[in-house]
Amino acid sequence: MRRFASLAIVGTLALTMLDATAFAGDNYPGTSYEDRNGVRWYANYGFDRGMRDGTHSGHVDAEKGLRFRATDHGQFRGGTDGYQGGCTKDEYKEAYRAGYMKGYKQAYGDTMKSLGYRQVR
DSSP, X not given: OHHHHHHHHHHHHHHHHHHHHHHHTOOOTTOEEEOTTSOEEEOOHHHHHHHXXXXXXXXXXXXXTOOOOGGGSXXXXXXXXXXXXXXXXXXXXXXXXXXXXXXXXXXXXXXXXXXXXXXXX
């Protein structure tokens, strides 16, 4: 009985790891899924990195009272910050810029709103 229980646990862990590896290796632009609450999640390192960088830049620009200028940032123009391979640079740039724009727009708008300003573009 102990042997069967051990095999069941090992089998479950192996399947879980294979599933997680398949998801983590999904590094193509536009790949996403929607959870049961309707929230869209992206399985793309470039998009995630761009989202994080854009969120930071959008927040900082809004706090400084600067105009909406996402495409003026060097990180957006370059589009390769954090590139580690796994896809072509062009695929990474596309995903990074999409994430950057989404993060910037959201953070800029939220920060301006919290400061009592309407977003002007």
